[in-house]
Amino acid sequence: MSEEPIQTDVVIVGAGPVGLFAVFELGLVDLKCHVVDILPRAGGQCSELYPEKPIYDIPALPTVTGQELTDRLMEQIEPFGAEFHFNERVDQLERLDEGFRLTTDGGIVLDCKVVVIAAGGGSFTPKRPPLPGIEGYEGKSVFYSVKKIEDFRDKDVLIVGGGDSALDWSLNLQPVAKSLTLIHRRDQFRAAPDSVNKMFKLVENGDIKFELGQVTELHGDNGELTGVTVKAPDGNTFEQPANAMLPFFGLTMKLGPVADWGLNLEENLIPVDTEKFETSEPRIFAIGDINSYPGKLKLILSGFHEAALMAQKAHEYIYPDKKLTFQYTTSSTSLQKKLGVK
C-alpha cells in the first residue's frame, strides 16, 4: 500500500501539545512538518486523558482544559500547514544519506531530514489484562482490535469490557460470529446508551449472550483459545467456551517501537542535551515528557521551551548555509508574513 515516499523537512512523532508547538517553532524557521500520531486526533494525553480537566500552569492562561489547549494550539499552528497522519504509529526508522525514512504501521513512508520525537509517555496501546499466559494467545486467538470482521466468521467470540469498543464490536461481530458472548463486571455500561439498548435487544432475541463477571483464566493450546474461566459477582466461577477473545480495557502508554531505533535510552526516556534537545543520534531530537536531562520537569511549558531551541538546530541541519537571525513575532515583518498577519 506504500506509494512514493512523502518528502518533508521534519517528521514530528506525537501530536500532543509539545509536538503541536514544535510545528509552530519549526514553521517560524521555514521548516515543513508532517506529524504522526497513533490516536485519532490531536492533543495526546491532553485530549485522551483529561480533555475536560483544567490545567493551571500554562503561562498567561490561568485555567485551560486539555481540549481547549489543544484547540488553541491547532489554531496557532494553522498558518504552517503541517500535515497530520492520525491512527498511525511510526514503526521503523531507517538511516538515509542525509536524513531518515520512517514507515508507519499503516504503510505510510516519510523521508525527512530531521526527526522530532515528541511522544510523551509513549504510544497509547491497548491494555493487556494480566492473565497468565495471555501473550501466547495474542495475534492468534486474543486480539485487541479488529482488523477484518471476516476473521471472526463462524467463531465463538468472547468480548470483555463495557465501553464503546466492547459494545460496538459486539454489535458488529454478532452477525458473522457463530456465537457472541459479552462479559462485563457489572450491568451498567460506559458505552453509548443506543449501543447498550441494541445489545440488550440482541440478548433478548438470544443472538448475544451477556454474562456478568471477570475473566480470571485462559484455557487452550498453542495459542488457540478454547475457553476462559469467569468469576461471577457472587464469587462463583464458571467456564465460558470461546475460540476468539477481544478484551477492551482502555489504553496505556508504552514506549513502543522508538525503543528499537538505536537511540540511547534511560529508563524508557531519551536522554538529550539541554542546548538543542538532540538525542544520541544527530538530527533526531526528543522534546517534552519523553526526554530526560538533569533537572527535567515534565511540564508542558518545559516542552514548549525545548521545541523552540530544537528548531534552531533543526534549521541549521536543513539550511546549513543560511544564518538564522533571532527575531520577535511582535516586530518582525518576515515572521508576521509567515503567520499570515501581515
Added chain:
Amino acid sequence: MAKITFIEHSGREHTVEAELGQTVMEAAVQNSIPGIAAECGGACACATCHVYVQEPWREPTGTPEPMEEDMLDFAFDVRDESRLSCQITVTEELDGLVVKVPEKQF
C-alpha cells in the same frame, strides 16, 4: 496528618504520613509505594491507582462516583472494596486507613 497503610500483594506493609486534603494516590506516589502507577496523574482517567479498601474503612471512604465506577471498568480484578486512590481525599477521619494494592494495575 493522617497515617495510611498500604499493603502490597506480597503482604509487605508501608505506613506513611499523608497530608489532609491530598489524595490517597498522592500520598502513595510521594512515598514511592510499589504498585500504584497513577499513569494519568490523578485525572480519574487510567485506573492505575486501584486499591482495595480494608474494613472498617469502607464506610468512611464512601462509594465511587459514577465517573470512578466507569473508570474501574478499566481495572483488573475489581471487587466490592475497589476504589481508585486518586478519588479518596485524606481527612482526619481517615487516620489509620488501610488499603491493599492489587497484584497488578495492568
